[in-house]
Amino acid sequence: MSTTVILIATTAAAWLLTTIWRRAISAPKVDVPYLAFEGDNSAGRYIAEGASLLAQGYAKLIQPMEEVVAKAYEKEMPPCPDWTSINPYHLIAQSFARIATRVLVGPELCEGRWLTLSRDYTNSLTKAPGIPSVLAVLKYRREAAEILRPVLEARMAELDNRVTSTSSGKGRRVSGEHEDAIQWLLEEFRARGKKLTPDTLAQSIFVIMTAAIDSTSSTALWMLFDLLDHPDSLAEIREEIARVKGGDRTFVWTRQALGELRVLDSLMRESLRVHSITQITVERMAAQPFTFKDGLHIPKYSQLAFPRFPHGLDPDVVHPDPQTFDYKRHLKKRTGDDATKFHFASASEDTLAWGVGVHACSGRFLAQEALKLIFVQLLSRYEIKYDKQPAPDKMMGFFCAPDMSATIFVKEAAWV
């Protein structure tokens, strides 16, 4: 190619990018997080460094979560140059509570009382019903409202200063600076012309925390037991993590890189198939009477649920060998016709683990990324082995829990 052709091509590309940039800055804002260059946010930088901005934006989805997991390990994992006994449930629950806190209430409350308060709250909720536990729940909710009040007031003031008018006349967010449930709820309430109070905010956040923390932490503990019970999976997943990191000591996990951990993903889904904190799922009440094609009639106000656990072991649904723990079962399916269907968080027809339809678990993608980050930290930095065999799962009505008091041995890995 001649120098003139290269020059014309380069000039045309620069003109095109400048035009796109001009249009972009004058275009109406969409309600998604925005990212701009710090300092000089000129067209020139978009031309020269556009790709780096894209990469930054992509990484920002995951990066705060990776940082909080690293912090949780720093705080919760004792120094272990030799084999040291730890309670893995505590480590996992703390790591996940930090992630949930970061995602739900933002960086302001990531340290301090909020973390222990949300644990106290969920613990008092899971205690046997009775006046003392109800009073405790209400006490913790009031305390949470007081902690949230200054954050909420600051966010409200910020929003008042920053709203712009859209064609519908409603104030919308112009910056994605705060990406957490406080902001989402605040904006949703405003869009509906309602005021979000600290008490309603505390209640809404605790509802999500309750759905999130116990389910994810118990699921993670079962996964850890499955890894220890299948040392071949442990070795293969360690290799997979090392392969994706490619020996880069400054490696930062992105959503795409976590997606490449396919063996880990498959083990997680297999573990979710054979263990479940609830024996039933998709609990619904018929708002209207309904008759199925085969004549089965559901009267109005009937309460229905589906058998989550037996479904996962049904030979008509799972084949071959539903009784066998095969950590590559879902990986093998992903190499078949539909590679997007059998990843950990997919609510496909071979599982009831996430529920179904519009009310399927809305936190499953968060659970997927969080669990991978927790296991990446553990497996790439530590050797692990059983201390003693965990006690059998504990059944309480339709609920089931792994042995949360089990201990394992950990040791800082020589390869770090």
Ligand code: HEM
């Ligand atoms: C491994 C962890 C988890 C499991 C196994 C799980 C499982 C489930 C199941 C079975 C349902 C009922 C779905 C239905 O009725 O159709 C559900 C609902 C829900 N989950 Fe999860 N979940 C997990 C983690 C999370 C996390 C991390 C969050 C939040 C950050 C979350 C938030 C919710 C919410 C808000 C609902 C109610 C959805 C609705 O009614 O529309 N879950 N989850």
